[in-house]
Amino acid sequence: MSATGEQKPRVLVTGGAGYIGSHAVHALLDRGYPVSVVDNLVTGFRWAVPDRARFHEVDVADQARMEAILREDEIGGIMHFAGSVVVPESVENPLKYYRNNTAASRNLLEAAVAADIPHFIFSSTAATYGLAEVVPVTEDAPQRPINPYGASKLMTETMLRDAAAAQPFNFCALRYFNVAGADPEGRTGQSTAGATHLIKVACEAALGKRSHVAVFGTDYDTPDGTGVRDYIHVSDLVEAHVLALEWLRAHASQSLFMNAGYKRGFSVLEVLDSVERVSGRPIERRLESRRAGDPGELVSDNARIVRTLGWSPRYADLDMIVRHALSWEEALEARRS
Known part of the structure; x- marks a missing residue:
């Protein structure tokens, strides 16, 4: 129940036991939204889902089961994070x-249309742009x-656009740039073993869990x-999702495509410098x-999301992002020991 007495709709978070999804679950619960989570736990963790959320161990590709959950839980909106995200693997x-x-997204989308879900938020990616001709993008x-990672996400954007033109729902596709850091309160973070995210990899190296960090490519047309x-x-990213949901609820016939980034880029070497600075430890x-x-x-132009949603990032500082990631990595090590 909101401060105005309005009953907020229950939101289904797919991939809610994963990195970004678990942060979204906390953000929604913090804002008074009831939450259901769907995750097949192939890469997610059951412990990452708060007890206050309703949990279903289901694959989003299971269209019949997803439609049943959407109806049984009386879902009023979907945040779709489930999927595979490693570019080289793709x-x-x-x-x-x-x-x-x-x-899998196509099956989920058909289930959502069948269950009359009014709002759909999709975790897309800046990888849909490929080799950007103009930066910021x-x-x-x-x-x-x-x-293929970027292509697979672009296909889902296309399906959303076409389906929303034919069906009574609206959507927001957020094109993420490089997501990093962890919940400042230490409730969740990037926990996948063998992750390829640079900041996580560098934090693991700073804590002695990796012998070195590989720097892939030193001949790009960049300063270093x-x-x-x-x-x-x-x-900051999941806050944008909550704001997007509220925007969709207020603009029932409109949909959005928006970048999610800070309009500031850092090189691989600058990131490693930051991790060394924050941790006080050298990295090979x-x-x-x-x-x-x-x-x-790949750097975002974020004017649209700032203007449309009134989004005001709270953690737009590289050393702060690294500090939160490092704290989570230390907590994760303690959990595993």
Whole structure:
């Protein structure tokens, strides 16, 4: 129940036992939304889901079961995070990404339409832009993904656009830049073993859990030759999801495509410098060749999300992002020991 006495709709979070999804569950509960979570626990963790959320161990590709959950839980909106997210793996195993990201999303979307779900928020990606011609990248830039991960997400954006034109629901596709950090209260964080996110990898190296950090590509057309990315704190990102849901509820016939980033990029070497600075520990850097599917620079133009949602990031500081990630990594090590 909100302060105005309004009953907030129950939100279904797919992938709610995973990294970004678990943060979204906390953010929604903090704002008074009842939450249901669907996760097959292939990469997620049951302990990451708060007790206050209703949990279903189900694969989102199971259309019949998803439609039943949407009806039984009386869902009023979906935040869809479930999927596969490792760019190099998508190059090596593209069909996995078209199954887990595109085909599964299509099944979920049909279940949502059948159950008359009015609002759908999709976790898309800046990888849909491919090799951006102009940086920072606006939402109107050409979308020419250079890896199956980006292509699988772009296909889902297309399905959402087409379905919303034919059915009475609206959606927001948030194109994430590089998500990092952890919940400032220490409730959840990036917990997947063998993760490829640079800041997590660097924090593991700072704590002695990795011998080194590989720097993939030193000959990009960037100030220090290494790849430049726009790192966004996960808590700021999920706040954007909550604001997007509220916007969709107030604008029933309109949908959105929006970048989620800070309009500021940092190179791989700058990130490693930050982790060394925050942790007080040196990190061995091993220079390697570029990975397939990696653009040299990807930085957001975030004017649309700031203007449309009134989004005001609270954690737009690289050292703060690293500090929260490092604290979570230390807590995770204590949990595993």
